[in-house]
């Protein structure tokens with residue numbers, strides 16, 4: 384049996400991601416003790432019934448005490464409140480991390496409250512489902528998925544390496560980048576796709592009753608996939624859009640321009656434009672599959688041809 388990487392791991396928030404980390408850390412023997420905190424008694428009782436940890440608390444300061452690694456697993460809008468609550472009881476030398484889907488805002492919310500001598504290494508596992516709560520977790524969630532770390536410059540390298548080793552040990556591939564770059568990439572690869580799903584399902588839901596029934600009845604796989612994504616947790620996704628506002632609006636601007644050019648191509652009967660785009664997007668899907676994980680960040684924007692698909696860009700204007 385190898386030595387655990389950490390002594391006490393404290394998980395603040397025990398939903399899908401927190402419970403999956405608990406199960407994976409336990410399975411791989413990565414920590415000697417797991418302490419769980421969440422703010423609702425009902426959720427804490429589920430965590431106890433599921434046997435996710437060794438100690439349980441409703442008090443974040445109590446749970447964070449003597450922890451070597453604290454991972455905050457709450458909706459991104461609650462990050463500042465949690466940082467304020469745990470800051471006074473953090474052990475010098477502890478690593479504090481999170482799993483939020485947005486990084487710049489989490490850094491801005493948490494950093495000012497963290498005392499010197501604490502290693503702050505924000506993280507985002509790009510792995511999840513539309514389910515939430517402690518019952519939704521499973522130990523394999525992070526296997527062969529990316530986990531992006533966004534430490535500030537000057538963060539202790541040993542702390543970053545140790546957190547990276549933790550994520551690798553539960554099956555993830557680790558990459559390090561700036562919070563700003565993370566937020567821009569995730570806006571197009573994750574946040575806008577969710578917004579599109581929420582919007583298309585909302586549009587269908589607003590249709591007249593008889594059409595709505597047919598939408599459900601004849602739901603082809605495209606729409607069904609959107610309904611899965613649009614069933615994701617409303618609190619979590621509200622917070623993502625409120626806290627990644629600039630990057631989402633920037634990407635939404637480009638998306639809207641491209642959508643307008645597709646609209647024009649359809650109106651004009653311009654089959655070449657449609658065919659050329661659909662051929663290019665098919666190749667992107669193949670790239671993703673060839674990369675061996677369907678969560679791999681696609682090669683968007685690295686080649687001039689992949690930038691936008693408006694008719695003006697196609698014509699080189």
Ligand SMILES: NC(=O)C1=CN([C@@H]2O[C@H](COP(=O)(O)OP(=O)(O)OC[C@H]3O[C@@H](n4cnc5c(N)ncnc54)[C@H](O)[C@@H]3O)[C@@H](O)[C@H]2O)C=CC1
Pocket residue numbers: 395396397398399400401420421422423426456457458459461464465482483484485507508509510511512513514515516517616619623
């Ligand atoms: N669900 C997904 O697919 C993924 C989610 N994430 C990120 O992980 C984080 C957690 O998401 P999930 O586990 O899916 O959510 P979840 O809804 O399953 O669990 C969230 C947990 O946080 C607790 N909580 C909420 N506010 C709190 C507070 N102020 N103090 C203590 N506990 C609090 C809730 O009671 C619940 O136990 C979010 O920031 C999300 O952006 C990251 C990757 C994938």
Ligand SMILES: O=C(O)C(=O)Cc1ccc(O)cc1
Pocket residue numbers: 483484508509510511512513573612
């Ligand atoms: O269920 C899906 O399709 C997801 O996209 C899961 C997911 C949700 C949020 C993240 O920050 C990362 C992954």
